[in-house]
Amino acid sequence: MRDTPSKLITRKVRTMTYYESANGEIISKDRAIQELIKHGCLPQENGDVLCLENGDAHEFFNELGERDFYSAQEVLNWLGY
Numbered sequence: 784m785r786d787t788p789s790k791l792i793t794r795k796v797r798t799m800t801y802y803e804s805a806n807g808e809i810i811s812k813d814r815a816i817q818e819l820i821k822h823g824c825l826p827q828e829n830g831d832v833l834c835l836e837n838g839d840a841h842e843f844f845n846e847l848g849e850r851d852f853y854s855a856q857e858v859l860n861w862l863g864y
Contacts, residue, residue, distance in 0.1 A: 802864040805855035815853045819843060832859050 795830045810818075824839035843861060847853060 785837070794801055802856065802859050804838050808855035809852050810855045810858065812851055812853070813851070815843075816840075818858050818862065 816825065819840060826842070847857060847861060
């Protein structure tokens, strides 16, 4: 007969969301632009100059300002997270 524990201890593990994982993170303007591309707000660069003065990118910079760094969560908020 094998020894078995008298009580089974279970633990619920909660997975952090993408938004939650960005808490307190600061990202560069280049990284913010990559997030816009990743979320379909900008076309990907294909050797051409990426135009940031039209469409979603223009709205992004108008709303959040054109800066060197951004809070990762403010970028995700803007993207609708």
